[in-house]
């Protein structure tokens with residue numbers, strides 16, 4: 001992660017996807033995420049082919065656009081919802097309650113009770129109090145225990161906040177049973193944007209050891225939830241989705257043998273490459289004559305959808321109408337009056353030297369974790385608009 005060496009000699013990819021063509025053929029009065037649901041469907045089919053027997057529970061948080069949910073319902077996807085609103089969105093698009101799991105380990109009791117009432121029967125938990133809440137408000141429900149995993153090699157790690165240590169899992173299993181719940185298995189998240197399938201190995205070893213321990217204590221385990229982590233292309237090489245998913249499943253099979261039910265929760269890997277954002281250059285300037293790089297300010301920034309530029313972790317790719325011109329590095333920033341609203345500075349971005357105010361910029365592979373991260377009116381800027389083609 002600290003190998004911030006810019007590769008300014010890399011050839012520019014000036015081929016355009018359908019959403020990029022749409023962006024350059026239309027005008028927009030504010031930053032707009034353009035989504036291609038055919039591309040979502042293609043990605044779903046590729047992941048399903050690689051995942052084989054595993055059920056796909058799309059992680060709705062990545063992008064809850066109704067058209068995406070509708071497309072996925074039509075393809076037989078299941079859903080991982082983080083809140084009551086996400087469950088409602090899935091049901092509104094025709095998902096059946098038994099196709100939706102409530103995967104957040106931190107749930108309000110009113111949301112648990114509501115979910116149970118509408119027929120949701122599969123919940124995540126990582127703590128005693130969460131099990132008590134479930135036992136009271138969703139009596140008899142199935143629950144899987146989320147584990148913390150270490151040594152994750154993801155670009156966007158999800159360690160620390162969710163999950164319990166492996167040595168706590170047996171006590172939580174026993175407690176769930178005592179409370180009348182059905183503890184069915186384990187879940188984990190390898191970390192979002194895990195670029196290569198081989199990076200799963202160490203994490204799978206950790207989970208497999210907890211799995212074996214639980215079995216040796218006499219617990220019946222029916223469900224392994226392998227979470228998300230499936231990558232999108234942000235300029236660094238990734239494995240193709242089907243091959244990636246197949247390799248992960250081979251690694252799962254090698255460590256866990258035949259598990260009655262495996263579920264995967266891809267978010268980014270399903271929708272990121274189906275979207276691009278139409279943005280505009282607002283200002284190009286230099287702070288002084290000696291400034292090494294220009295500053296390029298866009299009409300979208302950290303608070304209007306590009307939250308994952310935090311720590312320069314996710315490095316979006318850009319397309320402009322000047323991509324045939326010479327390129328030079330620049331610092332890229334958003335439009336707001338917050339100094340945290342600088343997207344890439346430690347490792348500058350290469351953009352055409354002739355770029356100027358008013359130029360359109362397509363931000364590639366932005367279909368995941370953008371629209372829902374946009375603030376509603378920070379500095380008076382409108383939230384990211386969404387258009388589905």
Ligand SMILES: Cc1ncc(COP(=O)(O)O)c(C=O)c1O
Nearest residue numbers: 059192228229230265266267268
């Ligand atoms: C429980 C859970 N499942 C799945 C996902 C989706 O992860 P990804 O977008 O890396 O596929 C997340 C992301 O935060 C998550 O918290």
